[in-house]
Amino acid sequence: MGLKFIESKNLDLEIKRDNLYFEERLDTSSDWIEKRTGIKTRFFTELDTEEMTKKLVKNFKSDIENLDLIICASFSTKRRMPSLSSIARETIGANENVLCLDINLACAGFSAALILAEKYLEKGRKALIFACEKISDYMDFSDRSTAILFGDGAAGVIVEKNEKLFISDTKSLNHENTLNLYEGETITMEGKKVYRFAVEEVPKSLKKLMCESDLKPDEIDKIILHQANYRIINSVLKNLEIDEDKSFSNLDVYGNTSAATIPIVIAENFEKIKDGEILLMSGFGAGLSVVSILMEC
Amino acid sequence: MGLKFIESKNLDLEIKRDNLYFEERLDTSSDWIEKRTGIKTRFFTELDTEEMTKKLVKNFKSDIENLDLIICASFSTKRRMPSLSSIARETIGANENVLCLDINLACAGFSAALILAEKYLEKGRKALIFACEKISDYMDFSDRSTAILFGDGAAGVIVEKNEKLFISDTKSLNHENTLNLYEGETITMEGKKVYRFAVEEVPKSLKKLMCESDLKPDEIDKIILHQANYRIINSVLKNLEIDEDKSFSNLDVYGNTSAATIPIVIAENFEKIKDGEILLMSGFGAGLSVVSILMEC
Numbered sequence: 001m002g003l004k005f006i007e008s009k010n011l012d013l014e015i016k017r018d019n020l021y022f023e024e025r026l027d028t029s030s031d032w033i034e035k036r037t038g039i040k041t042r043f044f045t046e047l048d049t050e051e052m053t054k055k056l057v058k059n060f061k062s063d064i065e066n067l068d069l070i071i072c073a074s075f076s077t078k079r080r081m082p083s084l085s086s087i088a089r090e091t092i093g094a095n096e097n098v099l100c101l102d103i104n105l106a107c108a109g110f111s112a113a114l115i116l117a118e119k120y121l122e123k124g125r126k127a128l129i130f131a132c133e134k135i136s137d138y139m140d141f142s143d144r145s146t147a148i149l150f151g152d153g154a155a156g157v158i159v160e161k162n163e164k165l166f167i168s169d170t171k172s173l174n175h176e177n178t179l180n181l182y183e184g185e186t187i188t189m190e191g192k193k194v195y196r197f198a199v200e201e202v203p204k205s206l207k208k209l210m211c212e213s214d215l216k217p218d219e220i221d222k223i224i225l226h227q228a229n230y231r232i233i234n235s236v237l238k239n240l241e242i243d244e245d246k247s248f249s250n251l252d253v254y255g256n257t258s259a260a261t262i263p264i265v266i267a268e269n270f271e272k273i274k275d276g277e278i279l280l281m282s283g284f285g286a287g288l289s290v291v292s293i294l295m296e297c
Numbered sequence: 298m299g300l301k302f303i304e305s306k307n308l309d310l311e312i313k314r315d316n317l318y319f320e321e322r323l324d325t326s327s328d329w330i331e332k333r334t335g336i337k338t339r340f341f342t343e344l345d346t347e348e349m350t351k352k353l354v355k356n357f358k359s360d361i362e363n364l365d366l367i368i369c370a371s372f373s374t375k376r377r378m379p380s381l382s383s384i385a386r387e388t389i390g391a392n393e394n395v396l397c398l399d400i401n402l403a404c405a406g407f408s409a410a411l412i413l414a415e416k417y418l419e420k421g422r423k424a425l426i427f428a429c430e431k432i433s434d435y436m437d438f439s440d441r442s443t444a445i446l447f448g449d450g451a452a453g454v455i456v457e458k459n460e461k462l463f464i465s466d467t468k469s470l471n472h473e474n475t476l477n478l479y480e481g482e483t484i485t486m487e488g489k490k491v492y493r494f495a496v497e498e499v500p501k502s503l504k505k506l507m508c509e510s511d512l513k514p515d516e517i518d519k520i521i522l523h524q525a526n527y528r529i530i531n532s533v534l535k536n537l538e539i540d541e542d543k544s545f546s547n548l549d550v551y552g553n554t555s556a557a558t559i560p561i562v563i564a565e566n567f568e569k570i571k572d573g574e575i576l577l578m579s580g581f582g583a584g585l586s587v588v589s590i591l592m593e594c
Contacts, residue, residue, distance in 0.1 A: 048479075078480030080372050080435075081403050081583035082472040089469050099467040100584065101409050102401040106378050112398050119416040138377075170396040172386050175379040182345075183375030183480065286378035287397065 002166030002295050003118050003159040006126065009059040010155040010267035011052060013043035019148070026144040033148045034252075038230025042151030042255030044136045049077040050087055052154045053132050057088045060128070062158045064092060069120050069127035070100045073109030073259040075181065075286070076133045077102070084132055092128070106179070107226050107285025109259035111293055114159070114281075115168045121161035130156025131259035140186035149228075150187070153257030155264040164296040165278075167212055169205045171290040173197065179286040194288070198232045201290050202282050203239040209280070209294035210240075217241040221277035222297075226284050227251040227261035236282075248272075258285065273297050299463030299592050300415050300456040303423065306356040307452040307564035308349060310340035316445070323441040330445045331549075335527025339448030339552030341433045346374040347384055349451045350429050354385045357425070359455045361389060366417050366424035367397045370406030370556040372478065372583070373430045374399070381429055389425070403476070404523050404582025406556035408590055411456070411578075412465045418458035427453025428556035437483035446525075447484070450554030452561040461593040462575075464509055466502045468587040470494065476583040491585070495529045498587050499579050500536040506577070506591035507537075514538040518574035519594075523581050524548040524558035533579075545569075555582070570594050 018041045019030035034040055045052065053072065072084040079087070085100035099120070105112045110131045117127040132154040141147045178193045202225065210220070223246050225233050230251055237247055248269045257264060262283055266273070273279060275297060282292040315338045316327035331337055342349065350369065369381040376384070382397035396417070402409045407428045414424040429451040438444045475490045499522065507517070520543050522530050527548055534544055545566045554561060559580055563570070570576060572594060579589040 075377050079478075080401065080480060081476055081478040081484070082586075083401055083403070083584065086469045086472060086584040086586060090471050096468050096470055097466070098469055099409065099412070099588070100402070100469040100586065101406075104377065104380055104399040104401070105397070106380070109398075112396065115396070116413060116417070120413070169394070171393050172383045172395060172397040173393055174387050175383060179378055181376075181378040183377060187378070287380065287383040289379075289383060289397065291396070 001118065002162050002164035003114065004162050005266065005297065006158040006160050007060055007062045008157045008263065008267040008270045009056060010264045011056040013045040013152055015044040016041055017044060022148050026147065028144045028148065037149060038251050039148065039255045040252045043153065045134065045152045049074065049084055049132050049134050050079045052134065053084045053088050054091045056130060056154045056156060057091050060092065060158060064094050066124060066126045067094045067098055067128060068125045069117055070098055071113040071116060071129050072102045073113045073131040074102060074133055075104045075106045075258060076135050076138055078137060088128065105289060106287065107258045108283035108289045108291040110262045111281055111283035111291035114293060117159055118166050123161050123163065126158055126160045128156060128158050130154065131263055133258045133260045135258060138181055138187050145191060146187055146189055149256050151255035151257050153254060153260035153264055155260050155267045157263055157266055165213060166295045167209055169208050169292045171201060171205060173288040175288060178288060195232060197288050198284055199235040202236050202284050205290045205292040206240055206280055206282055209292055213294055215278060219278060220246060220280055222273055223247045223280040224262055224265050225282050227254065227265065228256045298415065299459050299461035300411065301459050302563065302570065302594065303455040303457050304357055304359045305454045305560065305564040305567045306353060307561045308353040310342040310449055312341040313338055314341060319445050323444065325441045325445065334446060335548050336445065336552045337549045340450065342431065342449045346371060346381055346429050346431050347376045349431065350381045350385050351388045353427060353451045353453060354388050357389065357455060361391050363421060363423045364391045364395055364425060365422045366414055367395055368410040368413060368426050369399045370410045370428040371399060371430055372401045372403045372555060373432050373435055375434060385425065402586060402588065403584065404555045405580035405586045405588040407559045408578055408580035408588035411590060414456055415463050420458050420460065423455055423457045425453060425455050427451065428560055430555045430557045432555060435478055435484050442488060443484055443486055446553050448552035448554050450551060450557035450561055452557050452564045454560055454563055462510060463592045464506055466505050466589045468498060468502060470585040472585060475585055492529060494585050495581055496532040499533050499581050502587045502589040503537055503577055503579055506589055510591055512575060516575060517543060517577055519570055520544045520577040521559055521562050522579050524551065524562065525553045
């Protein structure tokens, strides 16, 4: 039993920052940032996560009569009650019997929410799955090792349960303070450890799914990896022997928007993901966690 | 397909406050608090939610070989990365393939997590579902309308998927600022609106489940309602025509611990919930949300 993407939307944010912005303020250079991360610009917003949620979900035009579930993935929302998912339900005027919940699995949150939707829904029923991250609230803009990496972002999909292929793999490793956030503080990260974790564990997880479904690299049509660093993305693709042109990426424009990276990529490439294609996805980050999906679109 | 409670644990907290504590500090009286709410004492802690999680999950002794899922329900954790669920996994040494995620649906979070577990697990597989609330971090101790109501708390269950009866009903209504929390502020609540919502919507939700399973009030063996106010609990029982002695309650001792109230009740009454008994549960609160379950134990 699987999921079909019915519609996908990204929220445009108003403040665009290029690498020069950081070069002017920190001991770093525009070139260095681009060469080390692949990031050229990122967006920030003055909106809070409640306002972002309302603006995002108003963009969806699909029929929501069969909607049974709304999940918002976020590690960075300051809105704790009511949940962003229940604000989304009210905004789109969905049925009151929709189960609304917010989840936090950091950068792997959107993939995890898709897995929950696939388990929760009955055939023909729908879910609205979105991510809403205002990471700028938790960034230290004086720390050149993290300030350059992140952006705010919100995007989502409406999915419908069908009978196509959908398998997943999840992993949660020891955290050892590798990627941390405690309320009132800012994000801290040991970049090298996160890099090593990602280039080792993400290919393992995706190979397991390809093995389980008996699919070879050339039978994978599209791949969407969490947009954290282009060197991680390239390493994973090379390890999997999957052609670069099957991989969607917009890290250069948006930076790392945590749970929002995968749905932003989906929204921007929605027309290019065709019915029947085999899509690989993998979210990974704090936990340390990997949440991967192999699905027929 | 249903769930069996394998084990349940509550975390003892170190700071006990009776109503006199508030009488001495606020324009209120010990008697008034008890008469209006049913609460006599509540517990607070100096531990943070990460420490609470570690202490709680170390209490579980069950075999965790078949564990596939860990969910922590919390609206009040300051730990944003890594998730409390991944900290729990590391603490108990569970398999790295366990899906770990934190959810926030306020007071209905534990019931929602049970529903997700029932959908996620395959037969014979297990989940650790717990709530961890440090509400004292978000209370205004000078506001007599909210300070007297809440307590900190952490408790959970290990469940195993089986083939018994398990049905659920969820509702998410308009919020209209009835029960709010934004980071950096404290909980605000319009008590009368929450009361009216609860006494109307909770019985409707539970009657729907009884109707769907064709069970009459005298066929319900046990009922556990979210512990917010004894007048809500009594009104719901009366409306449902379910005997008070079938209802477990410990509101007098713990106050409202949000998502933790239902698992604390389960942990304290674990031996009294017998195999084959029909159990009703309902969590309700901010959203405004109701999440109800009817299950055969």
